């Protein structure tokens with residue numbers, strides 16, 4: 001298969017069919033793209049949309065976010081889930097201000113050096129904000145490449161260097177075209193070449209897809225079940241955070257004790273929030289969101 005035939009077909013399809021999403025508006029800016037990428041990592045588009053708009057309305061620049069305490073980022077994160085991402089975005093905003101004068105850097109190595117910015121996010125920002133040629137490989141892209149090029153129904157375990165090479169080989173040489181193709185591959189995997197029900201009849205690469213040509217053998221691996229939430233530590237952490245988010249000051253432990261009856265699980269969840277830096281002790285058996293008030297003096301050590 002010609003790489004350019006593949007990328008060209010998917011890009012032309014994308015130009016006609018891409019979902020109208022605010023982080024794709026031309027000139028939206030690198031900060032907005034970084035925020036959207038972090039939010040989208042573990043949360044569906046429909047839930048990200050209102051949170052993204054509210055976040056950027058409040059903090060349109062990294063400097064605006066960096067000027068507020070991390071507690072405000074955790075509050076604003078609301079119920080998007082996996083709230084450590086709020087802390088990461090805040091840490092990132094501080095680093096962008098301190099190291100790059102408040103501008104999201106455009107060089108891949110500088111992006112990779114930001115706190116919490118990994119292989120995927122750095123390349124996504126470099127490609128989508130700055131029009132650079134980088135393989136942007138998420139789960140959807142791995143699946144598309146695996147099916148269309150390798151003829152395998154599932155991508156199998158992530159092997160980062162191999163995944164990057166396999167996707168880069170499909171990108172056009174011209175940077176802007178490559179960035180467009182990267183967005184197009186992601187969209188194809190998100191809405192057409194889905195994990196469970198690929199819509200091959202409307203796929204722009206149907207006639208050159210290796211998996212389609214092979215007769216579409218059933219996926220070899222077990223189908224992933226959705227993660228359980230009810231009764232997990234994640235649920236308890238969410239309940240504790242909800243109380244702390246709604247409070248404007250330190251919350252007594254007795255108040256937190258009311259959110260969950262299992263003492264062992266509740267204590268473990270609270271300790272986990274403290275370890276993750278989302279919550280901090282505020283003195284006298286009280287707790288608060290990280291940085292939600294003046295620093296607590298360390299207890300005096302006995303002589």
Ligand code: SF4
Pocket residue numbers: 144147148192193194198199200201203204205206207209210211212
């Ligand atoms: S033809 Fe089907 S399996 Fe192949 S890339 Fe398109 S949607 Fe995926």
